Amino acid sequence: MATVEARGLKKYYGEIAAVDGVDLATKDGEFLVLLGPSGCGKTTLLRMIAGFEAPSAGELLIGGEIVNDLPPRARKIAMVFQSYALYPHMTVFGNIAFPLKAQRMDRAAIRKKVDWAAALFGIGHLLDRKPRALSGGERQRVALARAVVREPAVFLLDEPLSNLDAQLRASARDELQQFQRRIGTTTIYVTHDQVEAMGLGDRIVVMRAGVVRQIGTPRDIYHEPADTFVARFVGSPSMNLVRRDDYLLGFRPEHFLPRGVQGGGASAGFSFKVTRVEYLGADRLLYGTLAGFSDEKVIARLPSTVSVSIDAEKTYDFAVEEKELKFFDAKTELRVAARPL
Amino acid sequence: MDAAVKSRPPPRAKATGVVLDSPRWLGPLFIGPAVLYIALLVGLPFVMALYYSVSNTTTGGQTLGYVGLKNFAGVIGTPKFQTALKNTFVFAAISQAIIIVLSHALALALKKDFRGKRLLRFFILLPWVAPISIGTIAWLWIFDSTYSVLNWTLRMAGLIHGQGFMWLGIPHLAMGSIIAVHVWRQLPLATVILLAGHGSIPQDIHDAAAVDGAGFWRHFFQVTLPLILPISLVALLFGLIFTFTDMIIIYNLTRGGPYDTTQVLASLAFYTGIAGGDLAEGAAIALFLFPLLLAVALAFLRIARRTEVI
Amino acid sequence: MSERIKAIGVRAARWTILGVITFFLAFPFAWMLITTFKRTSDLYNLKHNPFLFYEPPTFEHVHRLFAETLYGEWLLNTALVGVAVVAITLVLAVPAGYALARLTGGLGEKLGIGIFLTYLVPPTLLFIPLSRVVVNLHLDDSLWSLVVVYPSFTVPFSTWLMMGFFKAIPKDVEEAAMVDGYSRLGAFLRVVVPISLSGILTVAIFSFTLVLQEFVYAVTFISSTRNMTVGIGVPTFLVHGDVYFWGSLMAGCFIAGVPVAILYNLIVDRFIAGFTVGAIK
Numbered sequence: 011m012a013t014v015e016a017r018g019l020k021k022y023y024g025e026i027a028a029v030d031g032v033d034l035a036t037k038d039g040e041f042l043v044l045l046g047p048s049g050c051g052k053t054t055l056l057r058m059i060a061g062f063e064a065p066s067a068g069e070l071l072i073g074g075e076i077v078n079d080l081p082p083r084a085r086k087i088a089m090v091f092q093s094y095a096l097y098p099h100m101t102v103f104g105n106i107a108f109p110l111k112a113q114r115m116d117r118a119a120i121r122k123k124v125d126w127a128a129a130l131f132g133i134g135h136l137l138d139r140k141p142r143a144l145s146g147g148e149r150q151r152v153a154l155a156r157a158v159v160r161e162p163a164v165f166l167l168d169e170p171l172s173n174l175d176a177q178l179r180a181s182a183r184d185e186l187q188q189f190q191r192r193i194g195t196t197t198i199y200v201t202h203d204q205v206e207a208m209g210l211g212d213r214i215v216v217m218r219a220g221v222v223r224q225i226g227t228p229r230d231i232y233h234e235p236a237d238t239f240v241a242r243f244v245g246s247p248s249m250n251l252v253r254r255d256d257y258l259l260g261f262r263p264e265h266f267l268p269r270g271v272q273g274g275g276a277s278a279g280f281s282f283k284v285t286r287v288e289y290l291g292a293d294r295l296l297y298g299t300l301a302g303f304s305d306e307k308v309i310a311r312l313p314s315t316v317s318v319s320i321d322a323e324k325t326y327d328f329a330v331e332e333k334e335l336k337f338f339d340a341k342t343e344l345r346v347a348a349r350p351l
Numbered sequence: 352m353d354a355a356v357k358s359r360p361p362p363r364a365k366a367t368g369v370v371l372d373s374p375r376w377l378g379p380l381f382i383g384p385a386v387l388y389i390a391l392l393v394g395l396p397f398v399m400a401l402y403y404s405v406s407n408t409t410t411g412g413q414t415l416g417y418v419g420l421k422n423f424a425g426v427i428g429t430p431k432f433q434t435a436l437k438n439t440f441v442f443a444a445i446s447q448a449i450i451i452v453l454s455h456a457l458a459l460a461l462k463k464d465f466r467g468k469r470l471l472r473f474f475i476l477l478p479w480v481a482p483i484s485i486g487t488i489a490w491l492w493i494f495d496s497t498y499s500v501l502n503w504t505l506r507m508a509g510l511i512h513g514q515g516f517m518w519l520g521i522p523h524l525a526m527g528s529i530i531a532v533h534v535w536r537q538l539p540l541a542t543v544i545l546l547a548g549h550g551s552i553p554q555d556i557h558d559a560a561a562v563d564g565a566g567f568w569r570h571f572f573q574v575t576l577p578l579i580l581p582i583s584l585v586a587l588l589f590g591l592i593f594t595f596t597d598m599i600i601i602y603n604l605t606r607g608g609p610y611d612t613t614q615v616l617a618s619l620a621f622y623t624g625i626a627g628g629d630l631a632e633g634a635a636i637a638l639f640l641f642p643l644l645l646a647v648a649l650a651f652l653r654i655a656r657r658t659e660v661i
Numbered sequence: 662m663s664e665r666i667k668a669i670g671v672r673a674a675r676w677t678i679l680g681v682i683t684f685f686l687a688f689p690f691a692w693m694l695i696t697t698f699k700r701t702s703d704l705y706n707l708k709h710n711p712f713l714f715y716e717p718p719t720f721e722h723v724h725r726l727f728a729e730t731l732y733g734e735w736l737l738n739t740a741l742v743g744v745a746v747v748a749i750t751l752v753l754a755v756p757a758g759y760a761l762a763r764l765t766g767g768l769g770e771k772l773g774i775g776i777f778l779t780y781l782v783p784p785t786l787l788f789i790p791l792s793r794v795v796v797n798l799h800l801d802d803s804l805w806s807l808v809v810v811y812p813s814f815t816v817p818f819s820t821w822l823m824m825g826f827f828k829a830i831p832k833d834v835e836e837a838a839m840v841d842g843y844s845r846l847g848a849f850l851r852v853v854v855p856i857s858l859s860g861i862l863t864v865a866i867f868s869f870t871l872v873l874q875e876f877v878y879a880v881t882f883i884s885s886t887r888n889m890t891v892g893i894g895v896p897t898f899l900v901h902g903d904v905y906f907w908g909s910l911m912a913g914c915f916i917a918g919v920p921v922a923i924l925y926n927l928i929v930d931r932f933i934a935g936f937t938v939g940a941i942k
Contacts, residue, residue, distance in 0.1 A: 062836055082839040089840045095833040099855045112842025156841070377845055378760050382772065385757035385816055392791075392813040393779045399790035408793070457682050460675045471679070473926050474687040480925035481690070481918035482874040484896050488914055489689040492696065492907055498704075500692060500711045539686060547933050567671075596783035599876045603896050617785035624789045625881050637786045648781045652774065 012073055012163035012196045013038055014059055019068035021054050021220075028054040030220035031068070036164075036196050041187070043211035044200045047243070051220040052200045053168060059198065060089055060166055073163055083112070088157035089166040092173065094149045096141040102128075102152050103137040109160045127155040130189070147178050154186075158193065165190075165197040171206060183209055204244045208232070216240045235260075238343040241336065250308040252300060253340060257349065260336040263295070263311035268318050269329045278335060282310065282328040287320055296320060403634035422635035432636065435614040438526070439643075442615060443594040446533040450590055451583070453534070454541035459571075461542070462549055472543075479539035487603040490532050494518035494604070522612040525605050529613055532600050537593060541586045548582035549575070581654055588651045595643050616640050690919065696911040697722055704908060722908030731886055732913055735894035738804055742890060743872045745808045750815040750868045755861060757816075758823025759849060763832070773824060780817040784877040787813075792881050806882040807890070811875060815868040822867070822932070826860030827853065863931040870925045873917075891917045 014036045021029040029051040036042050044052040057063045058070060061082035069076050077085055088109075097105050106127055110120045128134040131151040141149060150170060157165060171179050171186075187210050190197050201207055207214050208228045216223045216231060216239070224236035235241035235249075241260055242248040250266065251258045269279065281301040288295040296310040310328065312318070320326065332348075339346050407418045426432050457475070461468070478486055493500055502515025518528045552575065560574045598617035601607060607614040607622060614622075616639055624633020695711075696704065698718035709715050726732045761773045791810060792801075800806035830853060838848035854861070879893040886898055895913040 060836075060840060062839075081844060082836070083842045083844065087840060089837065091833040091837060093831060093833055095831065095837040097834060097837070097852055097856075108838070109841035112847075156837075160841075374763075374845070378769075381756035381760035385753040385776070385820055386772070388753055388812060388816060389776065389779050392810060393782055393787065393817075396787040396790040396794065397782060399793070400786055403790060453682060456678050460679045460682075471683060473923075474683055476926055476929060477690050477922055478686050480870065480922040480929070482870075482876075482892050482921065484874075484876050484892050485914045485918040486689065488896055488910060489693050492905075492911065493689060493692060495905075495907075498707070498711075498907070503711055535686065535689075538682070543929065543933055592781055592783070596785050598785055602876075602880075617783070620785060620789070621877070621881075625792065630789050630793065634789045637789060640783065640786055644781050644783070648778055 013071075014164055014196065014198060015069075015071040016055070016059075017069045017071070019055070019058060019070060020066045021051075021058060021063060022066040027220050029058070029065075032217075032220075032222055034215055034222060034225060036198065037212075039194045039196055040212040041190050041197045041199065041210055043207040043214045044198065044217060045202070045204060045207040045211075045214050045243070046217035047202055049219075050217040052202075052215075052217050055217075056166055056168055056198065056200050059164075060087060061085055086163040087166055088160055088162040088164075090150075090153045090157050090168065090170045092169045094141075094153040094170070094173075096149055096152055096156075098141050100140070101137065102133065102139050102141070102144070105141070105152055106137075106156045106159050109156065113160070123159050124155075127159040130158060131155050146174050147182065150174065150182065154189070162195065165195050167197065167199045169201050172201075172203070179206075186210065204246070208244065216243060218243075234345070235336065236345055238338050241338070241345075247295065247309045247311065249336075251338070252303045252306045252308065254303065256340050257346065258338040258340050258343075260338060261330040261334055263309045264313075265330050265334040266308065266310040266328055267312065267316070267330075268320075269327045271316050271318065272329045272331060276332040277329040278332055279327065279329045281325060282308070283325040284320055284322055287322055294320065301325070400634045400638060403631050404638050405635075406631050408630040408634075409628050418631070422632050426632055426635055431611050431614065431619065434611060435616050435619040435636075436639065438613060439595060439615040439617075439640075442526070442530055442533065443591055446530045446537070446594055447587060447590050449530070449534050450537055450541050451587065453538055454545055454586070455583075457538070457542045458545035458549055461546060475542065476539045478536050479543075483536065483597075483599045484603055486536060487532060487600050490528070490535070491519075491604055494528055496520055519605050520609055522609060525609060525613050529600060529604060532604065533594055533597070536600070537590050541583075541590060544586040544589075545579060545583055548579035551582075552578050584654050585651070588647055588654075591647050592644065595647075596640060690915070693911045693915045693918075696907055697915055699908065701908060722906075723912045725906070726909040726912045726916075730898065730909070730913075731889070731894065732891070734887060735889050735891040736917075738888060739873060739890040739892070742804055742807050742811070743869045746811045746815060746872050747865050747868050749808070749812045750819050751861065751865060753812065753816050754819035754823055754864065755854075757820045759827050759853065761820065761824040762827035763835075773821070776817050777821045780814065780821075784814065784875075788877050788881045791878070795882050801882060802884045802888055804883075804888055804890075807872075807875075807879060810878055810882070811872055814875075815871050818871075819864045819868055822864050823857075823860060825934075826857050826863075830856055859931065863928045866924055866928045867932055870921055873921050 016032050016034050019029055019032045020027060032051075032055060034042075044055060046052050054063060058065050059072075061077070061080060065078060070078055072085055072087070097108065100108065103124055106124045107120050110123055115123070124137070125134065128137060131154055133148060133151050133155060136144065136148060136152070141152070144152065150173075153170065171182050174182055183206060199207075199210060208231075211228060213225060213227055214231050215225050218239050224231060224240045226234070226236075231240060231244055235244070238251060238258060238260070242251065245262055247263050249260045249262050251260045253259075266280075266282075269277075280303075282296075282298050283301060284296050284298040286297040288297070292314055294312040294314070296312065298308060298310070299305040300308055312320070335348065337346050337348055338344065404422055405417060405419060407416050407421075461472070461475075492498075496514075496517045496519070499515060499518065501518070502511070505511045506515060516524060519525050556574065556578070557570075560570050565574060596617050598615065598621050601613055601615060601618040602621070605613045607618050611619075616636055620633045620637035620640075623636060624630050627633070695714075698720070699714060700716045700719045700721070703709055703714065703716045706715075757776070761769050761776075795801050795806045795810070798806075798809075800809065834852055834856070835845075835848045838852045839845065843851060873890075873892060875890075876892050876896075879890050880897065883889055883893065886894065889898065891913075895910065895917060
């Protein structure tokens with residue numbers, strides 16, 4: 011059973027808690043994403059799972075065994091680093107073969123495995139090159155091949171797409187997910203990019219300041235955020251949050267539409283004064299303020315299919331469907347049940 | 352959660368390779384031998400030197416009696432010592448001053464790339480990369496009172512008549528010659544260090560200064576110089592250490608002469624302690640170097656701290 | 662128009678400075694070379710222009726150097742001591758540099774500075790007690806005294822250099838090796854050391870040149886001519902009283918000086934980069 015489990019895991023650096031009590035358990039074969047802003051502890055958590063940092067408290071289990079005292083090489087894990095960490099003095103073949111050499115495999119067996127791993131990622135023609143002669147995308151594939159070749163129980167990936175340019179990133183994301191589905195190994199993936207997280211993850215662990223704020227599928231995270239942090243972190247532009255008495259009212263820009271455009275069903279009305287219109291092609295972003303809510307700034311997103319004409323400096327009658335309104339306690343920031351308006 | 356499963360604690364994987372993996376063990380293992388060696392061959396002799404200076408040891412003798420500060424007291428009053436002390440500072444100050452000016456000029460001249468730069472750099476580096484004693488002997492030949500090529504050239508140029516200067520035989524000339532050789536020896540290193548400093552200034556800054564209308568001198572003194580100040584201080588400190596502690600140049604050029612006028616603390620310590628056999632007095636003289644070096648070291652640390660703040 | 666004149670002026674100044682200073686720095690070596698090959702009768706004739714060869718060049722000085730002095734012996738001695746000291750230095754300094762670069766926290770920084778500071782304790786302070794130690798160990802007048810003592814100045818600086826080189830290697834390459842199946846020690850040997858080979862070579866060459874240059878300890882510990890190194894043999898032996906055999910002396914200097922210079926020149930860039938790592942931001 012190749013699952014990773016953290017129980018009350020903590021990591022202190024002096025007085026500072028980088029990870030302050032994390033409980034999670036992966037499902038066998040799932041793609042789990044650790045998502046959060048920099049400094050939230052996701053990388054520290056990953057490094058504890060890999061074995062580079064010893065936990066200050068709590069237990070870490072891989073495959074049902076407590077591994078707190080095991081060095082990285084004994085944990086049956088493979089890791090892809092943000093910089094890929096290819097061995098610069100070895101060829102691509104040497105890089106991929108390296109973990110197998112550590113296992114004292116014989117040369118013929120190594121050859122077979124390296125060819126298999128290289129074929130998986132289409133880099134068989136690069137085996138004689140050195141890393142410095144490779145492009146970013148090619149290096150990434152070599153790193154993946156090296157990770158795969160030992161057939162580990164768990165893959166750990168530390169922001170492996172952040173060094174690629176934007177265009178490459180999208181296609182790399184696609185390939186990565188297909189590859190993981192095919193090979194079925196439990197994968198833990200760290201990123202600060204919520205688009206990546208939503209696109210790749212079976213489940214997402216949203217972290218902030220060393221603690222887990224929510225674990226759930228992308229759908230859960232997006233539609234049922236557990237607190238205001240999760241609500242604002244995922245989704246671009248972020249969810250609108252306006253204050254009303256002692257709670258916060260949240261609604262996403264795409265649900266904030268002109269009254270006429272809203273479908274039937276109960277909806278809450280707002281008086282929206284538009285200050286700026288951004289025409290982005292597929293969408294229009296409307297920036298403005300809400301009357302009656304102490305002029306808090308809100309954003310509306312109109313798809314191009316809605317052709318209502320909107321001008322700046324005018325006030326319009328907008329509405330949000332009641333089922334899309336989320337309520338949060340203003341003090342604890344946690345999600346609470348719906349209230350009457 | 353199944354109650355039966357909950358009651359069984361999960362198995363703990365066995366810890367392997369404690370020494371090979373743990374930083375706590377590997378660290379001391381890796382650094383231990385070097386530290387031990389240095390403690391034995393630098394630390395220990397240093398302490399011994401301290402003790403010798405307050406004893407009456409000689410090279411032949413077996414005695415090691417404590418005599419308090421007698422050696423220091425005895426030595427401080429002698430004109431030999433005072434000359435040596437004065438010379439140590441004078442040589443260091445003058446040679447470093449000349450080196451600062453020349454190395455900055457040379458570094459500026461070498462900044463741009465041009466054909467043959469590598470070859471030129473090789474020639475410039477020669478005094479530093481060749482062994483000290485070898486270079487000094489070449490100068491001994493150049494300064495030779497009879498056959499000096501310097502004298503010949505000056506005579507040919509009509510600047511002097513007759514035999515020429517006794518470069519190493521007349522006290523102030525001898526001092527000048529020694530300073531010249533110090534400058535000759537260290538200028539390459541100082542220049543190369545400055546060049547590295549120049550290279551670390553992003554071109555953008557120079558461009559911005561040009562756009563802002565800075566002329567050559569303003570550009571140099573208000574933009575370039577402040578930025579290479581830390582590294583030029585590093586060069587200065589290394590140079591000071593060398594000039595304070597060197598006895599090779601003096602040993603080979605003048606042996607401290609004429610009449611002990613070019614002695615410095617380091618060479619005097621050598622002649623007294625080894626050639627003269629009075630280990631205790633030699634140690635005492637050498638120890639006067641230590642406060643100077645300590646001051647230099649502390650200055651260096653402060654600069655290193657300030658520039659390493661990232 | 663005055664801009665052009667200024668530009669020409671600047672260029673002229675640049676080349677003048679370069680020319681004069683380079684001449685000052687390189688001349689003694691050219692002079693060494695000329696003297697080596699000039700016949701004695703030509704060399705000591707005050708009426709002759711020292712820069713010209715009035716008689717054909719000769720190998721007599723070089724020949725005398727190798728045939729009538731122990732110069733060859735000295736070269737061998739120096740080479741042996743050099744190789745031994747480099748080996749000791751690498752064994753001590755490479756792991757120590759790694760430890761300082763990676764494995765230690767605040768203590769590590771203090772140790773690193775401490776090790777560097779020992780470089781500032783000069784031989785001219787230590788040679789007096791060390792001379793006693795050498796005699797007590799019965800190593801006086803033996804090359805072994807040098808082999809034992811020389812690492813005291815090669816190791817501190819080499820450790821500091823290696824620390825700089827190791828710091829430049831990203832940690833994640835080592836961590837990758839640890840994930841791939843090696844212990845920290847294994848990762849060090851199999852990945853870090855191969856990657857830093859050029860740095861290790863720099864330290865080896867630098868230590869070798871330090872050995873070749875050393876004077877104070879050699880002149881203190883070695884007394885018989887047979888055991889001398891080239892650095893002290895040439896100055897002390899080839900100067901017989903007041904009669905200097907300048908031709909052979911210069912030949913000895915040139916042979917002992919220039920090949921070392923060429924070797925050192927190969928590593929000067931890395932060397933400067935290594936020890937200015939802290940001072941340049």
